[in-house]
Amino acid sequence: MTIAHNQGGPCIELERSLPSEVAAISPFVDRLMLLFRKCGCVPEGESGVEIALREALANAIIHGNHENPRKHVHVRCRCELDEISIAVKDEGRGFDLNKIADPTAPENTGAVHGPWDLPDESANGRRAL
Numbered sequence: 001m002t003i004a005h006n007q008g009g010p011c012i013e014l015e016r017s018l019p020s021e022v023a024a025i026s027p028f029v030d031r032l033m034l035l036f037r038k039c040g041c042v043p044e045g046e047s048g049v050e051i052a053l054r055e056a057l058a059n060a061i062i063h064g065n066h067e068n069p070r071k072h073v074h075v076r077c078r079c080e081l082d083e084i085s086i087a088v089k090d091e092g093r094g095f096d097l098n099k100i101a102d103p104t105a106p107e108n109t110g111a112v113h114g115p116w117d118l119p120d121e122s123a124n125g126r127r128a129l
Contacts, residue, residue, distance in 0.1 A: 012039055012079040017072040018057070020065040020090075025057045032077065041079035049084055056088040064090025 018024045036042040065071040071091040078085045
């Protein structure tokens with residue numbers, strides 16, 4: 001993990017690999033969210049980043065790696081005062097984008113099904129993933 005201070009405030013860059021176990025999600029997310037909040041990247045009470053991260057990790061472990069203990073999920077985070085980016089990558093075979101339903105279609109909205117464009121709950125326009 002790298003923590004650098006620049007003109008805009010603290011910046012965190014982190015890369016981690018998690019085992020493909022659902023039980024690994026909560027301890028990792030809990031520690032990461034604590035770090036984000038301590039550095040001022042995510043305000044107290046903001047839940048969109050945490051929800052998106054939990055969903056992305058669960059999707060990668062369950063659907064991407066099929067909970068295969070020999071595979072890992074790789075997470076890359078960058079956190080600044082005005083922006084957070086999180087990339088989650090599994091070791092699965094991938095999928096055909098042409099066979100995936102349009103997440104923006106009216107029949108597919110209304111619930112979080114993955115790391116799509118989440119509603120913005122904060123006043124300053126932060127987005128997750």
